[in-house]
Amino acid sequence: QVQLQESGPGLLKPSETLSLSCTVSGGSISGHCWSWIRQPPGKGLEWIGYIYYTGSTNYNLSLKSRVTISLDTTRNQFSLELSSVTAADTAVYYCARVQVEGPTYIDYWGQGTLVTVSS
Amino acid sequence: SSELTQDPAVSVALGQPVRITCQGDTLRTYYASWYQQKPGQAPVVVIYGKNYRPSGIPDRFLGSGSGNTASLTISGAQAEDEADYYCNSRDTSGSVVFGGGTKLTVL
Numbered sequence: 001q002v003q004l005q006e007s008g009p010g011l012l013k014p015s016e017t018l019s020l021s022c023t024v025s026g027g028s029i030s031g032h033c034w035s036w037i038r039q040p041p042g043k044g045l046e047w048i049g050y051i052y053y054t055g056s057t058n059y060n061l062s063l064k065s066r067v068t069i070s071l072d073t074t075r076n077q078f079s080l081e082l083s084s085v086t087a088a089d090t091a092v093y094y095c096a097r098v099q100v101e102g103p104t105y106i107d108y109w110g111q112g113t114l115v116t117v118s119s
Numbered sequence: 120s121s122e123l124t125q126d127p128a129v130s131v132a133l134g135q136p137v138r139i140t141c142q143g144d145t146l147r148t149y150y151a152s153w154y155q156q157k158p159g160q161a162p163v164v165v166i167y168g169k170n171y172r173p174s175g176i177p178d179r180f181l182g183s184g185s186g187n188t189a190s191l192t193i194s195g196a197q198a199e200d201e202a203d204y205y206c207n208s209r210d211t212s213g214s215v216v217f218g219g220g221t222k223l224t225v226l
Contacts (some may be wrong), residue, residue: 035215045154045162045205047215058213094161103168104209105152109161 002027004095004110012117018082022095022110029053029076033098035106036069036080038091046091050098051078085117123151123206123218130224131196139191139221141206149208151189153182156203156220165204166191193223201225 008020022034035050049059051069059067068081082089092112099105123143131137141151150169154162164173166182179194189208193200206218 037217044220045207045217047207047217050215060214098215099167100209100213103150103152103171104215105164105167105207106154106162107164107167107173109163112161 002097002108004097004108006093006095006110006113008113008115010114010116012085012115013119014086014117015084016117018080018085018089018093018115018117020080020093020095020113020115021077022079024076024078024097029071029073029078033100034069034071034078035096035098037094037096037106037109038089039094039112040088040091048080048082048093050100052100087117089115090117091115123208123216125204125206125218125221127219128222128224130226131193132226133198134195137193137196137223139193139204139223141189141191141218142187143208143216143218144187145208145210145216146184146187146189148211151182151184151206151208153180153189153191154205154207155200156205162205196223196225198225 003025005023030053036048051057066083071078094112095110096106097108152167155165156162165176165180170182181192183190203220205220
């Protein structure tokens with residue numbers, strides 16, 4: 001059973017860079033596509049971007065200028081960096097595995113981690 | 120980027136069928152998938168592709184689609200089905216898109 005676990009700071013100040021990691025256990029990061037998704041408190045899901053095991057990325061156009069997703073296959077981890085955060089970036093951040101060969105869907109999610117941006 | 124539109128809220132009497140819809144031009148080309156999210160929990164996929172149910176999802180959950188609309192039908196809603204439901208799909212650039220979500224209340 002594949003499991004994903006997010007880790008990283010839960011509180012940031014405006015203009016700082018959000019950095020989160022996702023550790024994948026129970027399966028290899030190779031051969032799959034990995035994504036970050038966020039959910040502001042009381043609101044819906046927003047896709048941030050994904051990275052293939054090859055390193056190829058695809059980002060939400062609305063966040064593209066501030067987002068970097070990277071892989072560390074040696075640690076079976078992938079990471080998110082979001083620069084110049086504001087209060088609008090306060091959300092639960094989920095890491096997830098995306099199936100993209102055939103219908104696109106997310107089959108595994110992390111439990112989510114709340115990141116709050118406040119001065 | 121593409122958009123997916125869902126009704127914000129739907130209610131259903133216990134044991135009755137209910138349909139939750141998702142509209143968007145990208146659905147003319149790509150299948151929708153559906154997720155159930157209960158308070159404080161991560162979403163769980165209940166339907167993906169044409170009408171595939173992951174292991175453990177009850178067969179009262181059914182997916183369908185026509186034109187620019189995808190539908191999730193619960194054939195007889197149970198109390199435990201009360202949750203938020205999200206559709207998602209992709210667009211021609213490979214970007215993932217989510218609907219705004221539908222809050223299902225079981226009366």
